Amino acid sequence: MTTPNASLPLRCWAEIDLAALERNLRLIRGSLPPHIRYVAVVKADAYGHGLQQVAARLMHAGADLFAVANIAEAAQLRELGPGWPILVLSPLLPDEDRFVAEYDVAATVSSREEVDRLEAAGRLAGRPLQVHLKIDTGMGRLGVWHERAVALASAIAEAPHLRLAGVFTHFASPDDDPAFTEEQRRRFLSALAACGLPGADPGALYVHADNSAGLETMPGASPFNAVRIGLLQFGILPHPGSFLNQVHTEPVFSFRTRVGLVKSLPAGNTVSYGRTRTLARDSTVAVLCAGYGDGIARALSNRGSVLIRGARCPILGRVTMDQTIVDVTDVPGVACGDEAVLVGSQGSDEISIGEFSRWADTIPWETLCSVTKRVPRIYKTALGT
Ligand SMILES: Cc1ncc(COP(=O)(O)O)c(C=O)c1O
Structure with missing residues (x-):
């Protein structure tokens, strides 16, 4: 994996699997x-x-x-x-x-x-x-x-x-x-x-x-x-x-961020701008290091989920420019620095770009074009199996 600036840890990034891309082209051709x-x-x-x-x-x-x-x-x-x-x-x-x-x-x-x-x-x-x-x-x-x-x-x-x-x-x-x-x-x-x-x-x-x-x-x-x-x-x-699933192409793109802060909030508190979400229980929330400034559509507010420690964590309240808040009450041990998957797999679960796009009432083409230039693209190049 290559990083644009090896001295800086990644906060929000897109992983691009060029080996999968190559395999896909060969499969489609075939x-x-x-x-x-x-x-x-x-x-x-x-x-x-x-x-x-x-x-x-x-x-x-x-x-x-x-x-x-x-x-x-x-x-x-x-x-x-x-x-x-x-x-x-x-x-x-x-x-x-x-x-x-x-x-x-x-x-x-x-x-x-x-x-x-x-x-x-x-x-x-x-x-x-x-x-x-x-x-x-x-x-x-x-x-x-x-x-x-x-x-x-x-x-x-x-x-x-x-x-x-x-x-x-x-x-x-x-x-x-x-x-x-x-x-x-x-x-x-x-x-x-x-x-x-x-x-x-x-x-x-x-x-x-x-x-x-x-x-x-x-x-x-x-x-x-x-x-x-x-x-x-x-x-x-x-x-x-689509029956094109029979071609067995693999996703090339995944979209990831990290947990920046974990904290407890009491039941009855509201979360994020506009106070669109009221917590029904005492909650542990994780504040992610990415928002619509990175390409998480604001339409995912109160709709989408992310994967942390292999579990689906629902988005709470509005997505903001630089942060998104998710519910990790049921996921033990979530800590600052943990990876949160927006699109891609983690553990045994996967959020496909189709699912992510449907939450935002859009299509994968638009989702891909909406990942902003703030987000480094990290290239996996090895051909592998
Ligand atoms: C003229 C034209 N041809 C081909 C394509 C590729 O379409 P797809 O991404 O659905 O394969 C596009 C995509 O927008 C297009 O505008």
Whole structure:
């Protein structure tokens, strides 16, 4: 385990198991037909796990292409070395266009305006820029509407300073609406055919639609040749009942803090801001060294629990910026310095990121992005078993 500053004890930290990440990628790949290429989605600091550390391990494990949200993330990734293919998923601002050439990345295009701008940037750079054509099959966010894709594909084909490197779409409800996901697949296939583009052609063109939840309904003989995976590579299922649990990925992320103070409070006393919790009994409480300033959502107030000495200890009252108070009355021997697990396992119990997120009425994607920069990421690197 590496620590950012070995002289300082950890108060609240995220443990990132890079060996589990590598195993996950291999398991996911192993569950897919061999012609399917792996686009690793590492936007938002690799879902809070640390972009460079995660991408370096995924490069080693055999990812084919990396998808980031913007040019700044692409620049960070490019520091790891030339040559690794990178796709920027979000639209570019006009003054970002020239960085497509500078960082040698592929841009997403959804409109004629973007095609014209990037053609101009390619001309200026003196070489063709790579683009992935995005087709909107029902997400209603990025992409050219599927019935209008042909004109945009032709514009790209006619642009001498653009090279089509991929075509893709994004599903709106792959986790809970298989019928609409199927309709999106159908629209995507029709648009590809209308544009004269191959689907599963194993050539240079990436044709991709499925994210983690998409894998649930991906046909065995997928008509596409790549998948775009974020959540599942971090060992998290897109929803609790997902049959992707058969892939047996393991959690990569855990979130931990320590007990800063243990004290007794009498029955009838209230706990924390707003006095939202009145103690029903004489209680022993532990004050944890982390709050919403670290990423414990305030919505967990009076709802969540943490693991201390292997026992579930309920959160009492409101989560505050730097501290969270939990009930340890029934847990003997809790002491200052004890580890408290917010997400992860301890003893025989585990708080999954799904459970932690449900307490906060949110989703694992948001929980991961909410762990703040005050929280050091501690990397476990050994491959182990
Ligand atoms: C365009 C796009 N593709 C793929 C993904 C990866 O999705 P998931 O994390 O569910 O695998 C995302 C995630 O937000 C996305 O926005």
